[in-house]
Amino acid sequence: MSAWKDVPTPELTGKIVLKAQEMGADDVICSMNSLNRKQIRFANNSIIASKSWSEKIVGIFLTKDQRVVATEMSDLSTVDDTLRDLLKMAKAMEKSQSYQGIAGGKFDYRSSQPDGRIPKLLDELYDYTGSAIDAALNAGAKRAAGVLWSSQGDAYLSSSSGPSGGYSSADIEISIRAMAENEGSGHSVHSVTNLDDFKPEFAGKEAGTFAVQSQNPAIGPEGKFDVLFSPMPFANLLERVASSTSAGFVDAGLSFFKDKVGEKVASPIVNLVDDSTQPGALNAPPFDNEGVQTGKTTFVENGILKGYLHNTSTAKRFGVETTGNAGLIFPYAWTVYLKPGDMNKEELVSQIKDGLYITNNWYTRFQNYQTGDFSTIPRDAIFRIKDGQIAGSVKDIRISENMLGLLQRVKAIGNDPKQIHWWEVGTPVFTPHVLVEGVNITKSTQ
């Protein structure tokens, strides 16, 4: 093939698979992702940069005699050379004992219906940005910073074992942090796939309101407290819970769920699902990186760990079926969903005698992935709760905890799930407010 660039896009991945097979490859998967994104960044109520990306990335995964190699490339003129290099590399590689093949057969994929209006937005992006900033300022904040994204993608996949398909996606989202006087700050995010649902001013208002309410924070307490997590910080923790569910992470020592399938790993009210069918989910491909259809996989049911997330190879090694979560080396979650409870935020607050309400966090780091010992730092508005009432704001605290212990102490789950996806949460997570008992809070000793 001399002119790969002339091959119509929907046929490209299939033809690359055939070419790789002709050249001697055994199993081959080829994907093509074309992505167009725009970003408006703002700080101090002013736009600081406008950006645009145009990408077309071809991924090739192939095996030869159970030797596994892969690449990503963007220059189609080098496909033949790249396949040659990959096969040469495979020859020099040693057999992978963990590779157990790729999924075969044909699947019935969900159709994708991206909002065609989103990729066409340009001047409107600035209007949205302006309305979010104005809403934060109208709520009483002095400064707002953040980012607005619009994304549109087309993806194709072909496998030598049969699966092939394509889908398109589009989404728009905003992340806004507002700063008030006297150390007040608040953060809010909002992500949608239907432009009619996009209300950036709601995010601006929430961030601005938190900023104003959290002014004049006192140095926070240390010890064990009941903590109400808003969706932003709890999503950050659940993203780590979901990655711990990847069979690849379990193998690599990166999971606190190793050897815990069938065991109680969380409070009985915790039900966690990897659910790429959630309406409005940002990361909801109809098939995984092997071409297996994606859907709903419950990994924690009534507090019991039901199983891990798998691709074909990890599933065979663990003696189960693939869950449609390939990742060709590491399976991973698409969209995490925590089943809501029935209390609203006010009812959750009213349950707390002596505690905290945390609205954002960052810098979650593990002392030991396998034991689940970690700490994370609350940021932005942190409220003290006494006798069921908000009683001022605090600062300078750290959550120093064990993830398994924390999951066991989930006392109540709110009825207000929200999709969280931002700088600190890369895998979209739908979570309501969550109340956890006895959370260990530390702070600087000097």
Add this chain to the structure above:
Amino acid sequence: MHDKIDMDRDMVDLAIENALDMGAEYAEARMEAVKANSLILKNGNPEISGLDRSSGVGIRVLVHGSLGFASTDQLTKDSAMDSVEIAVRMAKAAANLTRERILLSEESSHVKDYEVSQKQKIADVQTEDMLDVLKHVDKSMLDAAPLASRFLQVYAEERTKYYANSDDSKIGSRIPRVFMFMLPTIVEGGQVSQAMLQKGVAMGWEYMDPVRLSEEIGHEISVTYKNMKEGVKPPAGKIDMVLGPEVVGIATHESCGHPYEADRISGREAAQAGESFVSKEMIGTKIGSEAATVIDDPTIENSFGFYLYDDEGVKARPKVLIKNGIINEFLHNRETAVAMDMGASNAAARANNFDREAIVRMSNTFIQPGDYKKDELFEDIKLGVYMNSFMEWNIDDKRYNQRYIGREAYLIENGEVKGAVKAPILELTTPAFWSAIDAVADDLDWAAATCGKGEPGQGIPVYTGGPHIRLRNITLGVSQ
């Protein structure tokens, strides 16, 4: 002067010309091509070998004080010019909401090509070479401790770059980098310990000597295992501490390097990595003891954070961030240099690839070595802890409250290093940390790290480092 490094320079130059024609008052373009190989060995099994042959060009323009950036991974003239057009178009569209006009400092122009020499070229590295190194290291880990799992990854890249701007700078570079990541999990008798280990330099494959690396990594596993088996609870009350270069390096990076990034100080990163407890007015004020001097120096040969010209075409130089306990200088790019009336940038603008804008970054950040011999630091400590490496760490988004948990740590009693101490927690404010330093040794060691910042994220290679230092009167944190 090297020969010109081979790239399609005409496309870059044309992109700048077109941007100016479309109304930009300033334009720059950066073309990058990466040739990289990698390999993962998991629990002794060769999981996958990968290659990366990516390339593209990013264009940044300033139109009426508004900044536009666009990139494409399709290196055709049409795609590059489409990127120019959208960058200019978006910068113009932003004009109404650009309430603070962006200006870039005036800088000398440079026409230069440079590269890091390689004794064993990355381009010649074979899969067998990568497997050989990882297998040696894997064996050394297995020999050192009972392991439940181990994850090893090696990565080698050669990055070719051509940067040009409308101020007549034209800079080509070729920089090789090799990197290793290892995560062994030690399990014995119901106890579990992990070590997250990294190695990285800007040089050829000659760095990847399997024998030397096996010794170094094997040692790390041995001390971690010993700490897990024999470590006792850390002492309570006020104690003194000696910190090893790895801990000094991370604390310096987190609590001096980051808060001194001028874009954080000005609020540009507020919604992502955060702001800073440091303000523009704090230059010249005391933040720590006289023993503390901190330098960020990208020009250190073969360092992981090496560069000679930054990604805005400014010539690199060492920056003295803290001088004898006084806040001396921030890290700047051309935008913050104007915003903070510095006159000129100090060349801290870096991008991790063609598809990212250059933002203010560290390079190799370290405490300047002092006059003490390492052993002298311990001599008059009655009760203390020597923390030589760390596991968990974090710091708040103003860089004020920081925490490091020791991996290799020992008790110090009456001037002598005694048995292992398990997981001591250093959790304190930034001024408390810098003020507690009373002695700095004359040694210096480095750790490779990938620093995260920006949106979309830009992991960028840096060294963190320093000598051994002594802290006085520290109260350790308590665990859960």
